[in-house]
Amino acid sequence: MRNAPLKMAGLCSLFVVISINSYLLFKIDSRPENLLLTGSLIILCGAFALLLIASGWPARRSPQFEHLFNEYPIPMWVYEKATLRFLSVNNAAIQKYGYTxxxxxxLTLRDIRNPEDVPLFIENAAERCNGTDYRGIWRHRKKDGTNFFVEIYSLPAMYFGKNARFIMAKDVDAEMRASREARELGIRYELLAQATNDAVYDKNLVTNTVTWNRGLSDLFLYHDQNDTDLVQWWQQNIHPADHARIMISLETVIATGSNYWSEEYRFRCANGSYKHVVDRACIIYEDNVPFRMIGMIQDIDKHVKQARQLEEQNKTLKEIAWINSHEIRRPVVSILSITGLFDKSNQDMHLNSQLMEWLHESTQQLDDIIHKIEHKVKKLG
Structure with missing residues (x-):
């Protein structure tokens, strides 16, 4: 290989620079997206290493490079720029795409893309792959027709005297789908927040912050409260009698990895009163760790009070029915029995006098029961 020491020195320098930058980036900010960036930089370093070796391939490739290329865990290939035909592929590409x-x-590069993506690919290859490095995200297709997204690292190379390009295709399908779902979820959240008077919220379970829509002021009369952006504020305004139950319910849902949560409780308004609400939420996980909770609090206070009123009315109606079937019968039966015992010839005046007293007592009992029913009927109104 011509100028091998110079190329090796350049490779070592490149690796050192990338490694130092990756380490400093991780020390400054170790968020998952920076870990992904660090991994991408290291992968790119490996790609450059293979390119430096590939660019000086002799007519007969070395066994060391052959092994390194074939066993590299990320799909890689070399294709002829003029025809887009595959010249060499590694084992990872064979396993990933399903072709022998x-x-x-x-095949050509057209065959691992959907037909509708080919024109844009051809245009991009002509404009962006003219002796320069290239990096981009594309949709590829496996032999079985499955589509997935890859991040392409493309570098110019010479392969057996042919003008070629060296490709590494990193699978980023999961990241792309998660990003799309998060974007769509954000759009749905914004539309929902604008379309409803309910209190819609977006809680960050990592930072314990929460964003509310205008429903918070409409329903609970909170206006420009600085502490409403904290999850602790929401917890503190749950009715003390409901607080433990709600916290246990939420912790249980998160511990089991469930995506949906729903509970009814009482929430304190700005004026100190409490409203019955139903709270429904979707919990989003990242690497099995809950990091976002989007939900909606709906005011059901009026419905709860109406339900309780109906329940009270039903209870009263049952009491009236019991009075009609039990208490009224007693004096009515007594009255009917007494009237049947009167001496219509008035020969036994003492008996008739006693019966009149009994009749008066039974009539008084009946009158008391009727007043009792009237009182309960007024409660229904």
Missing amino acids: RKEFME
Whole structure:
């Protein structure tokens, strides 16, 4: 290989620079997206290493490079720029795309893309792949028709005297789908927040902050409260009698990895009163760790009070029915029995006098029961 020491020195310098920058980036900010960036930088370093070796391939490749290329865990290939035909693929590409090595050699780059993506790919290859490095995200297709997103690292190379390009295709399908879902979820949240008077919230379970829509002021009369952006504020305004139950319910849902949570409780308004609410939320996880909770608090205070009123009315109606079937019968039966005992010839005046007293007592009992029913009927109104 011509100028091998110079290329090796350049490779070592590149690796040192990338490693130092990656380490400093991780020390300054170790968020997951920076870990992904650090991994990408290291992967790119590996790609450059293979490029430096590939660019000086002799007519007969070295066994060391052959092994390194074939066993590298990320799909890689070399294709002829003029025809877009595959010239060489590694084992990871064979496993990922489902084609045999022989089948790959009969394909072009068009065959691992959907037909509707080919025109844009051809245009991009002509404009962006003219002797320069390239990096971009594209949709690829496996042999079975499955689509997935990859991040392409493309570098110019010479392969057996042919003008070629060296490709590494990193699978980023999961990241792309998660990003799309998060974006769509954010759009749905914004539309929902604008379309409803309910209190819609977006809680960050990592920072314990929360964003509310205008429903917080409409329903609970809170206006420009600085502490409403904290999850602790929401917890503190749950009715003391409901607080433990709600916290246990939420912790249980998160501990089991469930995505949905719903509970009814009482929430304190700005004027100190409490409203019955129903709270429904979707919990989003990242690497099995809950990091976002989007939900809606709906005011059901009027419905709860109406339900309780109906329950009280039903209770009263049952009491009236019991009085009609039990208490009224007693004096009515007594009255009917007494009237049947009167001496219509008035020969036994003492008996008739006693019966009149009994009749008066039974009539008084009946009158008391009727007043009792009237009182309960007024409660229904």
